[in-house]
Amino acid sequence: MTVNVLSRVAERVYWLGRYLERAESTARLITVNGNLIMDLPVRLPLGWRPLIDITGSGDLFESLYGKGHASERNVCRFLATDTRNPGSIINSIIGLRDNARTVRENMPRITFEYINELYLFARSALVPGQSRSRRGEALTQISRLAQQLEGFLSQNMLHDAHWELLRLGNYIERADMTTRIIDVRTVDLIAGHHELEPFQDIQWRSVLRSFYAMQAYHASVREPVDPPLVLHFLFKDERLPRSYLRCLNSVRRSLRELPRNGDAVDACDDALTALRETDVARLGGMEQSVALHQFINDCQIHLSGLHDAIVSTYFE
Amino acid sequence: MTIDWRTYQAADLYDELVLPSGRARSGTGKLVQAFAKLSDDELVERKAAAKLAIRSMGITFSVYHEGTNIDREWPFDIVPRLIMKREWDEIARGLKQRVRALNAFIDDVYHHRRSLRDGVVPEDYVLKSREYRSRCAGIDPPYGVWSNVCGSDLVRDADGSLYVLEDNLRVPSGVSYMLENRAVMKRIFPELFEHYAIHPVDDYPSELAACLRSLSPRDVRSPRIVVLTPGIYNSAYFEHAYLALEMAAELVEGSDLVVADDDCVYMRTISGLERVDVIYRRIDDLFLDPRAFRKDTMLGVPGLVRAWQAGNVALANAPGCGVADDKVIYTYVPDMIRYFLGEEPILANVPSYRCAEKDHRDFVLDNLQDLVVKPANESGGYGMLIGPQSTRRQRDEFVRVIRANPRNYIGQPTLKLSTAPTIAGNTVEPRHLDLRPFILSGKDIYVTTGGLTRVAMRKGSIVVNSSQGGGSKDTWVVEPATLVDP
Structure with missing residues (x-):
């Protein structure tokens, strides 16, 4: 590594990576949930509330919209356009743009223009209370623009320390989102809402679709959709770019390219060890819901420890 | 219709x-002809091409507007301004002379005050200047140079005579636009560059880097140079980032730097602390260090001035250099040249009246409608009275402020600033302009070839500042002898 990076710039680049991933995955989440709901009978309890739980913002949501008001309209507004929600898509894109503005010189010149286009699009296309089809189009486009941006950076940015920091942000956010999606969906499933049982298959498929991984599952596992196999696939299949294992390995690879990486690599190895020592497939059984939830909780504690190690090593 | 120079007024x-x-x-014929040959469509096309180039090159400046900052595209006129090489050489000599004298004066102010004792400049004016920094006394910046980067504004009056309007000795900006204007012109009028021997301007970033390197307190092969910016909300942030990139220097904010117990300056990086040798600061003195000047600054670095005083880091420009960047002190520059250099000034000052002197003040107060009145320490064209364009109420207000604080004002005759053809719609009209060359002083002294030509884009206006509707033109220093026929 020949070029040194200012701590402030490093922090901005890291958050740029996180916000980009967050905007993309939140858009994807809303879309997939919308599709799932269309397949379920109206009387079923499953609705939009799980999305609030996935993003870990139940308290904020209730304080803004009231308890028991997790309607499609409210949840979509909260997750997409509500500037009072720090994790909303619009705020992620604003955060992305603000961070990009200050690190303009560390990326290809055109990058800021692309990010600005994404911002302008989100501003005009995401409107509270819009129809499902309009919303679907807007979210798909946002997800696509965000993925294009990631692809563009990967292909055109100098793969120096800035790049590794961007990847750290990407992968930590991705690992976080992967565990959250599994947590809420599967706990919900495993917790035995018996009336949901006939629709289990549809739900597991929707989990896989949240990761664009339906085809990948078939190609990799070559078995029907089955909870233990799905869990193993999403946690431990190194070939799946959004699997938890793959995210951690990518974080580790990026850390190895950075100076003074001792604490952060240790934190990453702790998370990897915990994963290796856990038989995640076994947690797929109906009676294992509490254990699975506990394991995912541990994963998130590891991720936040990893984040803290990065912050204290590089940004302070 | 195409451009008809006979109707040009x-x-x-x-x-x-x-x-x-x-x-x-004389000497501009080829250029004038080239523009006359352009059809309406071509003119519109070239103008659009320039706009596109500016957008895609990302040349912007920020304006604080209704609570938010807006990046505006740099307003640019496609007709270049020409200066003959022979005239320019003389101007460059004059600028070097001026900046040498100014630096000698500043160094004297903070050391022996010989010039004050000898009455070259009244001591009172200097020591009571808002820009005088008592704690800079006795400090020895490298080569005795306090203003390493100076931007002097030149104007031409109706009779063709050239004047220095002011010397921006503190944190002058605009040089990046000079460089970008040239890049835009090369893109949209490449054929013009075949017909003229135009002196290049692109060496500025290397000259600036060399100048800054020459200030390094450590004798190392590549001293660490940083550009200190107030941040993205500053109107000149584009320039700060641009120069840092061109010089391969680090662009830092105050929070990136720290002064350690050894009184050295370090920047915080992912590899830990890294020593900094030279800081090209684009922050005003008062905001540099909460321990030295304004305590409420969020932009500065605690202990920075101490590190500078200890000789562990170079600051360009040196704090305190603004003492000579005061419109009253300005009126003494010709005397400084005679006193410190024993030479006659090559470039003239605009005739000026100091309101602190009674006969001058009376003259100013009696002739407000014909004069320009300037406060001693404002920049960007703020706080001025332009007599001929003023209202009765504005003049009454100036009578009041001049009487209340005469030291703070000077009066000057309203110059009829020279003009150059500027595109307006699909024809050309004269617009007033000035010129800001940049002078670098370190181990050596260097003057840009030409400088930034600023244009008042509104008809009849003489305010060229970008914050107030000014634009710019590429400035060509050319050798008529080398003109090539198309």
């Missing part, structure tokens, strides 16, 4: 390109 003004008869001024 620059009568009773000095136009840089066109004579009152409508004929080209």
Whole structure:
């Protein structure tokens, strides 16, 4: 590594990576949930509330919209356009743009223009209370623009320390989102809402679709959709770019390219060890819901420890 | 219709390109012809091409507007301004002379005050200047140079004579636009560059880097140079980032730097602390260090001035250099040149009246409607009275402020700034302009070839500041002898 990076710039680049991933995955989440709901009978309890739980913002949501008001309209507004929600898509894109503005010189010149286009699009296309089809189009486009941006950076940015920091942000956010999606969906499933049982298959498929991984599952596992196999696939299949294992390995690879990486690599190895020592497939059984939830909780504690190690090593 | 120079109205003004008869001024013929040959469509096309180039090159400046910052595209006129090489050489000599004298004066102010004792400049004016920093006394910046980067504003009056309007000794900006203007012109008028021997301007970033390197307190092969910016909300942030990139220097904010117990300056990086040798600061003195000057600054670095005093880091420009960047002190520059250099000034000052002196003040107060009145320490064209364009109420207000604080004001005759043809719609009209060359002083002294030509884009206006509707032009220093026929 020949070029040194200012701590402030490093922090901005890291958050740029996180916000980009967050905007993309939140858009994807809303879309997939919308599709799932269309397949379920109206009387079923499953609705939009799980999305609030996935993003870990139940308290904020209730304080803004009231308890028991997790309607499609409210949840979509909260997750997409509500500037009072720090994790909303619009705020992620604003955060992305603000961070990009200050690190303009560390990326290809055109990058800021692309990010600005994404911002302008989100501003005009995401409107509270819009129809499902309009919303679907807007979210798909946002997800696509965000993925294009990631692809563009990967292909055109100098793969120096800035790049590794961007990847750290990407992968930590991705690992976080992967565990959250599994947590809420599967706990919900495993917790035995018996009336949901006939629709289990549809739900597991929707989990896989949240990761664009339906085809990948078939190609990799070559078995029907089955909870233990799905869990193993999403946690431990190194070939799946959004699997938890793959995210951690990518974080580790990026850390190895950075100076003074001792604490952060240790934190990453702790998370990897915990994963290796856990038989995640076994947690797929109906009676294992509490254990699975506990394991995912541990994963998130590891991720936040990893984040803290990065912050204290590089940004302070 | 295409451009018809016979209808170009620059009568009773000095136009840089066109004579009152409508004929080209000596040496500018090729350029004037080239523009006359463009059809309406071509003119619109080139203008659009320039706009596109500016957008895609990301040349912007920020304006604080209704609570938010807006990046505006840099307003640019496609007709270049020409200066003959022979005239320019003389101007460059004059600028070097001026900056040498100014630096000698500042160094004297903070050391022996010989010039004050000898009455060259009244001591009171200097020591009571808002820009005088008592704690800078006795400090020895490298080569005795306090203002390493100076931007002097030149104007031409109706009779063709050239004046220095002011010397921006603190944190002058605009040089990046000079460089970008040239890059835009090369893109949209490459053929013009075949017909003229135009002196390049692109060496500025290397010259600036060399100048800054020459200030390094450590004798190392590549001293660490940083550009200190107030941040993205500053109107000149584009320039700060641009220069840092061009010099391969680090662009830092105050929070990136720290002064350690050894009184050295370090920047915080992912590899830990890294020593900094030279800081090209684009932050005003008062905001540099909460321990030295304003305590409420969020932009500065605690202990920075101490590190500078200890000789562990170079600051360009040196704090305190603004003492000579005061419109009252300005009126003494010709005397400084005679006193410190024993030479006659090559470049003239605009005749000025100091309101602190009674006969001058009376003259100013009696002739407000004909004069320009300037406060001693404002920049960007703020706080001025332009007599001929003023209202009764504005003049009454100036009578009051001048009487209340005469030390703070000077009066000058309203110059009829020279003009140059500028695109307006699909024809050209004269617009007033000035010129800001940049002078670098370190181990050596260097003057940009030409400088930034600023244009008042509104008809009749003489305010060229970008914050107030000004634009710019590429400035060509050319050798008429090397003109090539198309």
